[in-house]
Amino acid sequence: MTGGALSGLLVADFSRVLAGPYATMLLADLGAEVVKVERPGAGDDTRAWGPPYAPDGEATYFLGVNRNKRSIALDLREDVEVARALAGRADVLVENFRPGTMDRLGLGYPALRELNPGLVYCSITGFGSGPGAGLPGYDLIAQAVGGLMSVTGEPGGPGTKAGVALVDVITGLHAGLGILAALRHRDTTGEGQHVEVSLLSSLLSALTNHASAYAAAGVVPQAMGNRHPSIVPYEVFEAADRPIVIAAGNDRQFQALCGALDRPDLAGDPRYATNADRVAGRVGLVAELNAALAARTADEWFGTLTAAGVPCGPINDLAAAFALADDLGLEPSVRLDGVGQVANPLRLSATPPSYRRRPPRLGEDDDWVREILGR
Structure with missing residues (x-):
């Protein structure tokens, strides 16, 4: 070296x-x-x-x-x-x-x-x-x-x-x-x-996408909590024991999420066919997803959804974050x-x-x- x-x-x-x-x-x-x-x-x-x-x-x-x-x-x-x-x-x-x-x-x-x-x-x-x-x-x-x-x-x-x-x-x-x-x-x-x-x-x-929204389109973004202004589902959800974050950024990931949750009907619902549709129908879709996620713990969903190719993770404190990085060899x-x-x-x-x-x-x-x- x-x-x-x-x-x-x-x-x-x-x-x-x-x-x-x-x-x-x-x-x-x-x-x-x-x-x-x-x-x-x-x-x-x-x-x-x-x-x-x-x-x-x-x-x-x-x-x-x-x-x-x-x-x-x-x-x-x-x-x-x-x-x-x-x-x-x-x-x-x-x-x-x-x-x-x-x-x-x-x-x-x-x-x-x-x-x-x-x-x-x-x-x-x-x-x-x-x-x-x-x-x-x-x-x-x-x-x-x-x-x-x-x-x-x-x-x-x-x-x-x-x-x-x-x-x-x-x-x-x-x-x-x-x-x-x-x-x-x-x-x-x-x-x-x-x-x-x-x-x-x-x-x-x-501020990237927020600043671009203003610079390119004159849009002044507002606070949305843990939600994303342009992607759904991409926020915090409630599992049986504690919150879990799910970030399904494209149609394929959304379909995989619906399959892992045993809700293939959501993937086939025309109200949620595209990301733009899901953004428009955010309230109803999030309620459906939370109902399904309530059946299991965050750690259980972390394993299941990750295996299915759905980006997700529990909300860790710093001790758990360092432990995860250690486990991943970082x-x-x-x-x-x-x-x-x-x-x-x-x-x-x-x-x-x-x-x-x-x-x-x-x-x-x-x-x-x-x-x-x-x-």
Whole structure:
């Protein structure tokens, strides 16, 4: 096995909380050397975000997005020359300060481009660097104003957020993709560039079919609970003991579902002949399916329907979800010096992700970083 796909790259990580640290952790998993720049005494905000805590008292939030990194504690007002030296050596810099902050510190892209023309400089913002620059870039705010909460939850109910800071994660993924594209450009030209990504733009892109409904047809989607606006049956149903999700996305799967439920009459009913018919007849069809599903448990139906080729599954908690991934051979977790970690989901045959370093203690690599910088 060769080194990681990104081995040899140095990433200066000036980001905090989630979107930026998630992106830089993915780069680190692929072999990049990531130096996390943190505030002296406090560090990344997420070091204090608990409970829950790991057995040694560290916040699990921080541990979840900072493995494979080194930490240096710098006061950017007093140690700016060290920060500039790091940026001058780096291949990639990632920051998510409020727009204008890095410029005032002498660490903005125009200044660092003069110092390091090959630098790929990634800025993550909440709402861009224009009129929205002053808006707070919090995931919850982005979910609210970006429309995600309007399509999440039950019809007529209050807006509901996703159960995880999903917009931060999506933005981190977009940031990573933009960084890799800019590195490819640098490979062919020798020139770095400024990569900009915002929470709002990332969310609008990730809303996919909902956003397309508005952009292409002027349709404003509404919350539908666990139902799908364009596919039936594709929602939560009630088995004898607990809920089960069924996602019959085409006519063949619907016919297989009806056969497995011993309701072939539904498959032959002209009211449900096509997906469009089933969407129109959702209420009646769902009632029929729930009545049939009440005869057996969710686990029994999971086995029967899966064998019949019908996509389905019980609603698991995270313990059951990890157990399922283990059973399927996906190896969902690893341990680094005793610290439990969620495994990187990428599988690369020649340059797989690696797990080299536990999430760092605050400033534990100050000496190492200063030595490589000659400071």
